[in-house]
Amino acid sequence: MKWWGWGVDGVAFSHDDKPSLAPFVQKVIDVDLNAPAVAPLAFEELDVPASQLSEDLEKALSGVLGAEYVVSTDLDRVVHAFGKSLRDLVRIRASDLRRIPDVVVYPANEEQIVAVLDAVVAADAVLIPFGGGSNIAGSLEAPADETRQVVSLDLGRLNKVLAIDEESGLAQIQAGALGPDLEQQLGERGWTLGHFPDSFTHSSLGGWIATRSSGMQSDKYGDIADITKALRVVQPGRTLATRAVPVTSTGPSVREMILGSEGRLGVITEATVQVHRKPAKRVVLGYFFPDWKRGVAAMRAISASDATPSITRISDARETAFSFATRKSSKGFSKFMSSALIAVLKKRGWDLDQMCLSFIGYEGSEEHVARQRKLVKKIVSDHGGIGVGEGPGALYDQKKFDTPYIRDFLLDRGALADVSETSAAWSKLMPLYDTTVERANKAFAQLGVKGYIMCHLSHSYHSGACLYFTFAFKAGEGDPIAQYDVVKSAVQQSFIDSAGTLSHHHAVGTEHSRWMGDDISEAGVQMVSGIFSVVDPGRNLNPGKIVD
Numbered sequence: 001m002k003w004w005g006w007g008v009d010g011v012a013f014s015h016d017d018k019p020s021l022a023p024f025v026q027k028v029i030d031v032d033l034n035a036p037a038v039a040p041l042a043f044e045e046l047d048v049p050a051s052q053l054s055e056d057l058e059k060a061l062s063g064v065l066g067a068e069y070v071v072s073t074d075l076d077r078v079v080h081a082f083g084k085s086l087r088d089l090v091r092i093r094a095s096d097l098r099r100i101p102d103v104v105v106y107p108a109n110e111e112q113i114v115a116v117l118d119a120v121v122a123a124d125a126v127l128i129p130f131g132g133g134s135n136i137a138g139s140l141e142a143p144a145d146e147t148r149q150v151v152s153l154d155l156g157r158l159n160k161v162l163a164i165d166e167e168s169g170l171a172q173i174q175a176g177a178l179g180p181d182l183e184q185q186l187g188e189r190g191w192t193l194g195h196f197p198d199s200f201t202h203s204s205l206g207g208w209i210a211t212r213s214s215g216m217q218s219d220k221y222g223d224i225a226d227i228t229k230a231l232r233v234v235q236p237g238r239t240l241a242t243r244a245v246p247v248t249s250t251g252p253s254v255r256e257m258i259l260g261s262e263g264r265l266g267v268i269t270e271a272t273v274q275v276h277r278k279p280a281k282r283v284v285l286g287y288f289f290p291d292w293k294r295g296v297a298a299m300r301a302i303s304a305s306d307a308t309p310s311i312t313r314i315s316d317a318r319e320t321a322f323s324f325a326t327r328k329s330s331k332g333f334s335k336f337m338s339s340a341l342i343a344v345l346k347k348r349g350w351d352l353d354q355m356c357l358s359f360i361g362y363e364g365s366e367e368h369v370a371r372q373r374k375l376v377k378k379i380v381s382d383h384g385g386i387g388v389g390e391g392p393g394a395l396y397d398q399k400k401f402d403t404p405y406i407r408d409f410l411l412d413r414g415a416l417a418d419v420s421e422t423s424a425a426w427s428k429l430m431p432l433y434d435t436t437v438e439r440a441n442k443a444f445a446q447l448g449v450k451g452y453i454m455c456h457l458s459h460s461y462h463s464g465a466c467l468y469f470t471f472a473f474k475a476g477e478g479d480p481i482a483q484y485d486v487v488k489s490a491v492q493q494s495f496i497d498s499a500g501t502l503s504h505h506h507a508v509g510t511e512h513s514r515w516m517g518d519d520i521s522e523a524g525v526q527m528v529s530g531i532f533s534v535v536d537p538g539r540n541l542n543p544g545k546i547v548d
């Protein structure tokens, strides 16, 4: 992973083969993609604070792990200090590092994690578990005023699928396994977890569980909270283990308490998760709807019907326009958005500026997929929509893990872009959408910048859905983070004021913690704080995240 941005070195977003993108970006946020880019600093230019690791703690950690797995280089410490939020990226580019870890440790097994945590607690230091480092909620950073030693515990060596109970469809997997690690090992035996967040390539099973992640196929496979059936967690002075049973009535769920705990309740070392046989057929189809209202109504109708697609996704008109702007000159969107189709849509009376692009995914046997397609086709047609075949869906499927690179590309050119997502009941969804767009536009006006906010519905449930907003604007004079805060806060406050949650799947960290009292009530905050202080009375585990 790059220390200053998303993904692997040498891979970057480019608009050279996307002729419509530069004019689109110029029009909507007044940023010139052809102007010279400002590259991030060289690593040597960063002002990295010296490690405060004591000789005693270093000796204790080396005694457990071997010296080669106790690393205090500047690069390791910087990489483990942050996630990948816009705030993280802007700060790292400005060498605003604050309290980075003093040391990074790389244990190989649960026994070593027990001994590391014992040593950390004995030294009254702080331990922060690290999975892939992809969170965007400020979940990894130590408090700026932390005076104790800070140890980052990287789970990357715990990356194995340990066992598969084929009769039950359950796999026991080590928590440090990244998406590709575990899908490859499961795939070799014909299984899949079915959890594919956009950050799949650089995020881990333990990180997904500790942040309550969702994947793009969660409509079929469930969010990670549904998928996780049992956990092992190393805590100060003890190890928590729950049983891999389908359902239990043993009081408040300890498993649920660990889900979303962001390292505050211990180090998740392994999980037993439900897995599925790889589907015989998988297809993602594209559809157009005449407008957002009818498209969202169709998604709701699908969720209330007998159809069980793996993906139900629809972009609003602004995100649809953005998708068209990122099309390559000769492939994909241009191909299916033919002049013949445009003529048909115009004949139907569509305003093409209001048109919304949807993707619906199907998985299973040939017969299952065929039946699902038929059910959905009828619902789409009842809502005025039209199918456009496999072309756009295949393109979306291929591009999905490349899209994250675009944020660094925009940042190099002076544009700030980020995301906020929520979920709300179907009855609240459209007012929430309207309020959020209105508040974001007011925030852009307050800053005096040209901004753009777009949205898609990414997951459907029986009672509601997740709305995922992306916003971007050209950074003005002065502190970019202060400007970002104006827009981000307006969007988050709109979620809370409109009966949504502060986050559907990006967790709380420090980014969203100030809205926790609004979201779960002050009584809820007190309960969560109480659990944290019982498990971790010394505040040695990732302090300051979720609630103080």
Ligand SMILES: Cc1cc2nc3c(=O)[nH]c(=O)nc-3n(C[C@H](O)[C@H](O)[C@H](O)COP(=O)(O)OP(=O)(O)OC[C@H]3O[C@@H](n4cnc5c(N)ncnc54)[C@H](O)[C@@H]3O)c2cc1C
Binding pocket: 006, 083, 084, 085, 128, 129, 130, 131, 132, 133, 134, 135, 136, 139, 140, 155, 175, 176, 196, 197, 198, 199, 202, 203, 204, 205, 206, 207, 208, 209, 210, 211, 212, 213, 214, 215, 216, 261, 262, 263, 264, 266, 267, 268, 269, 404, 505, 506, 507, 542, 545
């Ligand atoms: C471009 C991009 C796209 C994204 N797309 C999605 C998406 O589609 N869906 C989604 O859900 N999220 C998405 N995210 C957010 C992020 O990928 C998730 O929050 C992910 O679950 C974090 O996993 P990680 O392994 O990177 O965790 P990290 O960032 O390493 O850690 C996150 C938190 O979990 C804790 N933690 C990590 N491992 C453990 C462990 N073993 N035990 C205890 N605590 C632990 C850490 O201490 C920290 O508090 C995206 C992020 C980016 C940058």
